[in-house]
Amino acid sequence: MAETATPTDERVKEMSRLRLALMRPELGGMVGAVAVFTFFLLFAFDSGMFASQGIMNWTVVSAQFMIIAVGACLLMIAGEFDLSVGSMIGFAGMMIAVFGVVLAWPMWIAILITFAICVAIGALNGYIVIRTGLPSFIVTLAFLFILRGFTIYIPQTIERKTIIGGIREAAEGDWLAPIFGGKILTGFFQWLGDIGVLETFSRGSREGQPVVDGIPMLIVWALILVAFGHILLTRTRFGNWIYASGGDAEAARNSGVPVNRVKIAMFMFTAFCATVFALCQVMEFGSAGADRGLLKEFEAIIAVVIGGALLTGGYGSVIGAALGALIFGVVQQGLFFAGVESSLFRVFLGVILLGAVILNTYIRRMITGER
Amino acid sequence: MNTRSDHAPIVQMKNIEKHFGPVIALAGVSVDVYPGECHCLLGDNGAGKSTFIKTMSGVHKPTKGEILFEGRPMNFSTPRDAMDAGIATVHQHLAMIPLMSVARNFFMGNEPTKKIAGISFFDREFADRVTMEEMRKMGINLRGPDQAVGTLSGGERQTVAISRAVYFGAKVLILDEPTSALGVRQTSNVLATIDKVRKQGVAVVFITHNVRHALAVGDRFTVLNRGQTLGTAQRGQITPDELQDMMAGGQELATLEGSLGGTV
Structure with a gap:
């Protein structure tokens, strides 16, 4: 008979499209994003949240979350955590201030040295985890305190204060600093303002300028890092190694995957992302504060989990993590626009985290066919 | 003898x-x-x-x-x-690795690459095709190359692992x-x-x-x-x-x- 030409196993049921769609790690993030936008379009449309300034407001906040979520996502898929991300943000900002303002080195040197130090600390995190076999949770928890301690101690000792300002002035005319603190498409936005698409200031010193005058580099970094992370994970052999290292390190080693190298590289990448975050922040604020980046490590992890990654590693998506970050940013700023008490944001966080983890567990069972 | x-x-x-x-x-x-x-x-x-096979395979000296x-x-x-x-x-x-697809498992550690604009990418098309072919030879019908290994039975997993080793010239x-x-x-x-x-x-x-x-x-x-x-x-x-x-x-x-x- 003709049917026997392609033998099929009668026990393998055809999967419905819905079931296949459910198996995508991004699903939770997509559904969440749609739900969140629908909610705020219905309840906060008149609040200015969806006017140009409002959009820029939550886009910037979301982009901040995205930058650290990309690093946390790849690291989590590789099977490790980094709880020192928040402290690293504070520490990196303080290093910029110390090198660029206190020591008055050229800003580009300060930036490069800060990157070198922070990525090296990331490598040290990874090295200790690999060599001792301790859970990365504990090792990076230690660094959460170590780095935060230095971030408070260093400015106290040299400047007798916990905030060092003057970064914007020190970065004036530098060739590297605008890559973190600048804006692009300013001409285009001016033009949009001139033709009336964008609102413009009607008085004051900025009269005639559009209320949104360009895309901050922070957003550009977020998009670049998301695209880079997504392509690295899904389209390169290193990406396959990331999945394998987190899925089952022993099996990956047996197949010749350099698991240790992959994990250390991901710790370094996470530190890199935290440093990018810190740089964009200090360039925007013009100062470095000892309390910057508090709790960011958890926010990054939550964004990643909302995005469908498994806390146990081996499964997840950068796009999902980016959607998780978007949900995060929209809700945090949206509640503000909607006039809801801001402390309720934490309640929302807890609820959505719990929901996401339960959903992910269910999805994992479907993928692996466990019951 | x-x-x-x-x-x-x-x-x-x-x-x-x-x-x-x-x-x-x-x-x-x-x-x-x-x-x-x-x-x-x-x-x-x-x-x-x-211990004996680990010595043979280079794990132990x-x-x-x-x-x-x-x-x-x-x-x-x-x-x-x-x-x-x-x-x-x-x-x-x-x-x-149960969470990874059969194709990703098959080429784990030996990923085929192709160069696009000087950067080498994981050649998933090639990986998917070869995986489907090799699995068919061994009598395993996959729903698709992206089916997770976790859905295979224990015997099928062993067969995937064996055909993988042979494919890579063991x-x-x-x-x-x-x-x-x-x-x-x-x-x-x-x-x-x-x-x-x-x-x-x-x-x-x-x-x-x-x-x-x-x-x-x-x-x-x-x-x-x-x-x-x-x-x-x-x-x-x-x-x-x-x-x-x-x-x-x-x-x-x-x-x-x-x-x-x-x-x-």
């Missing part, structure tokens, strides 16, 4: 000793493995089977003794070295208890896979403590007991009962023989 003199052994393990601190795991074991044969390594738990691979002395410092030389190990549990295939956790039908699938692979000229080292599984596909049988070998037997020169006796050291099992009726 000279049936094998026409071709040389691919792996010779000579008087291998392995000590872990005060524990002597292997006390002078010698085994020759020939291309195209299924060499069964039998032994009860703790007999030293795992022997304390004493010599390993010849294709006639040349070999000093593998990592499993990667052994793998590059053509010795592949399929581990009982640690072969596949000359010696070490199977660490591939059938110990499997049902009857899955076991027969794996044994059939072993037979297919052997006919392609690959040397198979089949570790098991199940005499019936060993006799079903084995060409030669080496029994390990307490870190020592009790010699190698050819197919047809030994009965299941004798093998069973040797594995158990010929003592405890004799008294059980009556009640069990040769079923173990």
Whole structure:
């Protein structure tokens, strides 16, 4: 008979499209994003949240979350955590201030040295985890305190204060600093303002300028890092190694995957992302504060989990993590626009985290066919 | 006994000793493995089977003794070295990653790449096509190359792992208890896979403590007991009962023989 030409196993049921769609790690993030936008379009449309300034407001906040979520996502898929991300943000900002303002080195040197130090600390995190076999949770928890301690101690000792300002002035005319603190498409936005698409200031010193005058580099970094992370994970052999290292390190080693190298590289990448975050922040604020980046490590992890990654590693998506970050940013700023008490944001966080983890567990069972 | 003199052994393990601190795991074991044969390594738990194959595959360095691979002395410092030389190990549990797709598992550590604009990318099209082809050859029908390994049965996973090793040019295939956790039908699938692979000229080292599984596909049988070998037997020169006796050291099992009726 003709049917026997392609033998099929009668026990393998055809999967419905819905079931296949459910198996995508991004699903939770997509559904969440749609739900969140629908909610705020219905309840906060008149609040200015969806006017140009409002959009820029939550886009910037979301982009901040995205930058650290990309690093946390790849690291989590590789099977490790980094709880020192928040402290690293504070520490990196303080290093910029110390090198660029206190020591008055050229800003580009300060930036490069800060990157070198922070990525090296990331490598040290990874090295200790690999060599001792301790859970990365504990090792990076230690660094959460170590780095935060230095971030408070260093400015106290040299400047007798916990905030060092003057970064914007020190970065004036530098060739590297605008890559973190600048804006692009300013001409285009001016033009949009001139033709009336964008609102413009009607008085004051900025009269005639559009209320949104360009895309901050922070957003550009977020998009670049998301695209880079997504392509690295899904389209390169290193990406396959990331999945394998987190899925089952022993099996990956047996197949010749350099698991240790992959994990250390991901710790370094996470530190890199935290440093990018810190740089964009200090360039925007013009100062470095000892309390910057508090709790960011958890926010990054939550964004990643909302995005469908498994806390146990081996499964997840950068796009999902980016959607998780978007949900995060929209809700945090949206509640503000909607006039809801801001402390309720934490309640929302807890609820959505719990929901996401339960959903992910269910999805994992479907993928692996466990019951 | 000279049936094998026409071709040389691919792996010779000579008087291998392995000590872990005060524990002597292997006390002078010698085994020759020939291309195209299924060499069964039998032994009860703790007999030293795992240590022996880990020595062969480069995980452990022997304390004493010599390993010849294709006639040349070999000093593998990592499993990667052994793998590059053509010795592949399929581990009982640690072969596949359940959350990853079959295609990603198949090419894990050996990902094909193609260059686009000077950057090398994972060639997923090639990986998917080859995976589907190889799986069809082994009689596994996948829903698609992106089906997760977690959805396959234990026997199918072993088969994927075996065909992966063969696809990547394994000359010696070490199977660490591939059938110990499997049902009857899955076991027969794996044994059939072993037979297919052997006919392609690959040397198979089949570790098991199940005499019936060993006799079903084995060409030669080496029994390990307490870190020592009790010699190698050819197919047809030994009965299941004798093998069973040797594995158990010929003592405890004799008294059980009556009640069990040769079923173990």
